Amino acid sequence: MDSLTLAPDEPTLSATNPKDPAAAPPTPIEHRLSMPAQNLFKFDRRQQFRKPLAPQLWQTQWLARLVTFGGGLALTAYGGWQMYKVIDVGGVTTLKWALLALFVLNFSWIALSFASAVVGFAALLSKRPVPALPERLREKTAVVMPIYNEAPSRVFAALQTIYEDVQATGLGEHFDWFFLSDTTNPDVWVAEERAFIGIRRRLGPKARIYYRRREKNVGRKAGNIEDFVTRWGGAYAHMVVLDADSLMTGPTIVRLAAAMEADPDSGIIQTLPLIINRNTLFARVQQFAARIYGPVIAVGLSCWMGRDGNYWGHNAIIRTEAFAHHCGLPDLRGKPPFGGHILSHDFVEAALIRRAGYAVYMMPTLGGSYEESPPSLIDISIRDRRWCQGNLQHSRVLFARGLSWASRQHFLTGIFGYLTSPLWLMQLLVGIVIVFQASYFKPEYFTTEFALFPTFPRFDAERSLELFALTMSILLAPKFFGLLVAIYEPETRRGSGGVIMLLISTLFEIILSALLAPIMMLIQTGHVVHIVFGFDTGWDPQRRDDGSVPLIDIIRRHRSHVALGALSLVAGLLISPSLVAWMSPTIAGLILAIPISWLTSQRWLGLVFRRAGVLVTPEETTTPPIAKRGKALSKALARTDDDEINGVAAIHADPELRALHEAWLPNRKPRQRGAITSDRAVAEAKIADAETIEEAVSWLNRGERLVALSDRALIGMIARLPRKGEKSAEARAAE
Template sequence: MDALTERPPAVAISRDRTAMPAPAPLAMPAASLRSWSRSERRPRVDPKGWREPAFARLIAFGGMAAIALFGGYQMYKVVEAGGVTALEWLFLALFAVNFSWIALAFTTGVLGAGYLMWKGLTVKPVLPDALRERTAVVMPIYNESPGRVFGTVQAIVEDVLATGHGASFDFFFLSDTTDPDVWVAEERAFVALRERLPGVGIFYRHRPKNTARKAGNIGDFVVNWGGNYAHMVVLDADSLMTGETIVALADAMEKDPDSGIIQTLPRLINRNTLIARLQQFAAGIYGPVCAAGLAVWSGRDGNYWGHNAIIRMEAFAGSAGLPELPGKPPFGGHILSHDFVEAGLIRRRGYAVYMLPQLAGSYEESPPSLMDLAIRDRRWCQGNLQHSRVIGATGLHWATRQHFATGIMSYVSSLLWLTQLLVGLLLALQAAFIRPEYFTNQFTLFPAWPVFDAERAFNLFIFTMAILLAPKIFGWLVTALNGPARRGSGGFFMLTLSTILEIFLSALIAPVMMLIQSSSVFSILFGRDTGWKPQRRDDGSIPVKAIIAQHWRHTLLGVIAAIAAFSISPYIFAWMSPTIIGLWMAVPTSWASASAGIGWGLRRARLLLIPEESSPPDIAERAFRHGKEFDTLELEDRKALDLVHADAEFRDLHQQIIQVPAPRVRGRIDTDRVIAEAKLTDAQSIEDARAWLSPRETMLVLHDRALIALLAALPHGEPKAA
């Protein structure tokens, strides 16, 4: 059999009736963060492919250090004219940390812009003649709209089949859904999708308990079925990838035996609210520059973002078993931001982790409002701060520790920025109202009044703004010089106007996000754990009452800051005015952020336009169309208990889909199950069961064949009087 006709063997199962393939277990032991030996690192298959990007790292980190030292020295000269007080030293330290943070973004942007101008903005996937190994495409889902996610996967499957390599892939829905009605709707959608695509390896699994959240969901799949596959492509519930891109990733992993994770750069699409279009534009114009810069300096010591990536199954199972962190949440327990940790552990084992930022055909969606963005940020904030417990793990590559530090700093920087503003306000307040408070450590008969070099301060402000805005300018320049990207963004003039608008709107939103992220950091430091809620993925607006409840404190703080600043000096008020105005506008800005009307208006005006709006990807249009087709099936029109009770055919199908539970350990009694069984036994009708069973008990019933039998035996009608 030649290379063109050879196809990997299919998993030996009956695809019409079996929800999952035959088990193929893989051991996935929890990795140790405390002990590690170099002997555990695998030898490199191709040492020549591991050239370290030393020059790029010199530019990124050497350049950052040089810029930070220059900025820190200039700030020191600003405040040292009359002697440096303790408060000024604090201000200087905060400035140095914040300035270092934006300096690294600048040098990364320099690398990214240079690379993209040299190599090109995007690369079309190249299809291989054949694939030797099998790949699982997995989508973890959690209380999502079944029509939308199953429609999306239908489009992905069709696209993979169109490449001619469909036999190398199976597709999995890994459900952690906790709403029984949504769960049953998922099963109905699964059956409908199999009917639409007969003979294709499409599978569905629902976990009775969503232990360890998404990481546990993926881990459960790997442990039970991972042995069937050499790789897995991990999608989020809002992910979309073309068939060519998925096949190209599988081919890249086959050709690079040292690769452990290959990450793509997902482009944001499909949303229409103001803030979603703002994020789409920023991600489309500036994102490639930042991602390319990161890819250049990190090389094969890169990172993983949790989705739209391909992972070597052996590397994942053998390296990325996540331990529980000691202590209670938010810093202990299950690792929330698992992706960074999994990448670090896989890299520690000796596999390469890298990004292909130019590879086209990878997409995702963004939150539709400022409030939804804040909810997602709260979860990410806790996960990133939790990495402070992992960053010192034994054996990690220094680049992995840098990725952890970057993630932590992305939230701590907001608190540092807020603190720097407050310290600056205190310095101005003391200079204006408080008599001698400024004595340095050296003995002196006279106070050291705060004296500032105003001209140097102004020049430093201009320099800081240039460093801060440079990555955006780089993104604008790279896009402007690329014909298809420039035309897809509305042309040179509209691209330029959109860039200015994005900078203005981002500056308006930044103070509110500073307070939101600072509040998140504080709440986590004081021990408050975040929940796990599904992300809102529609363009619906948010009630004004809810917006006011979320942002009135931000507005009040803006008023207080304005009064305090103006009472000190009109110049201080002017210095703080960007922050103050952003806080004043918190409520209307948040309302506008969730407005699809404003977003559509900007789109009609060709502002904040991205190429995917000018020329929508075919797969995105098909995914939307298939989602609407699934919606017409009215998958969520029946309550779970009623459907399983009344429809014998569906009940039989449901019992084939649910997993066989592990044998009960003697002496361990599941009180929820006992209560659910008692309620079903006591019920005289399905109406009784529906009224008495809690959502958790309903889930237990639907996962238990014995309890389903009790449910099915219940008659309709009102219970008889005792």
């Protein structure tokens, strides 16, 4: 490691406090693993597929799959036949055939979800016991938290809280802890280092907590994890992957490690994260839905998936060596959005590790796994665009060689999850055109083809209402199943305010979701269109606070939705009043898009509903201790305002921070003469021209601060700048 560059007369850190835990190297000794990029379309099963070591654990869930896929197919066939009967009045025109095809595609999606929920509902009624806490573990596990321009007070508080809870199990010596930073904001970078120094000092020298920052976030989150695996993965049998908003209890993490040790064929074991700590009305609706309906859906998925499961990218444990050998992601041919780096890496990693013969499964009833959610409709649409691109990109991976049929089903589910919005919109438009044709165009009674009767664009109204009722019943049934399970479970029932409040909360969630659905339909349709036409989404950090969105941003985002809703209302009234009645939920949601988006983003309104007992979850009534501790610690760390301090000013003001910051910079080859970047040249010129640190801080923009804080020579120049009103280091030396 390079010798430290310190300002004159400053003592080195080791001289002031050689036992300071913060002075230890930020990362452990490297234990490298090779992680080659996989070939998606070349796979020799005879050589690359491992035989199971515990064949007794490989039981195919035939009954659950028969109910899910057989039931979904039967429902789709019945719904399609009924729709055919609806339109087969006076003959089936081309537009009617189009309407039928779109209906079948959309109906199949909700039919499959319904059948899966039936399986989950039946399984939840026969509760499975949570595994006992193990007395000992054999292997070493790394707990890794990738971070990217997050508020350090939040993420460091979260990891410390999880660490403390794992230590309380008595098995903490089996776990090491890593912050894997891809941060590009120079101020957040320095704040992370301050927070890292703080957490090491709080927890003492025995806490094996490490911090690594990559200078270039190649491969984004997947590349971040890959960098950890290739450098330190060889030291750990498993790794628990967290997200920046994750919380997991110590017993849950220990049980995951024990489950991995007990199952030698397991590759990934996924938990079901519940949403907590949300206060805006929009986020509270998501929180309630995830808590009440989520278990039914997740258990249903778990039952039919069995050991052919999926991975959601966080709150899961992974067998490190298997992941390294089989989950290296290739870049897809071509340019983004369909080419380049794979965005939704988790689905692909699950498919690849399963292709190699390892099991991927979920433990949905384990508990103790939490996350947060975007606070507003606008925030979720930003995240949704990235997910949309990643899922549509899976069309390039869908036919990879050697994948199990279940892995292909996961890809299809993700792709179709976004295609349903444009398909639904097309179904609405075709229906409107048919009604318009019937109202304004005289049918051609006798065409050139021989026919005894003319073709009228008519429908069977009675059968249409029956089919609508069936569709709504299938769509809402998973919510109803979740409500019944919540009422059946005493803790959930009491924690949600009792049966009456559960019914009121469910009704409110259904109404608000119905109003939000057409807005999300247009948002997701826009995402799909942008991606199909070649627009890349990028990767912006997610907003994780609970603050409100400015009204001007909401108006700008939803004005086109309001205009389309108003246009639909006017057109509907001109065509047929019954058409307006049929489309009223959709029209109302679009016309009210701005007030709905604004009101649901308000924290105060969410708190009003909470005080009234509406949308309350058991985790709010009896807050998990880990959530209480995490929130309190995050608030305590945020009071210091370290998240907001200018990085250059912080490095100048704190000699110990500066010494550690320089020591943790990567070693570089000496710069070749003449190889000067514009950012570095400008940063050096500004620092050299500044007479005080205040001038340098005000002159350096974000990119220049990043360059300056990455260069030991420039840091030395910064350290020698005096504060306003002080003499420079050279003047003091001359005296």
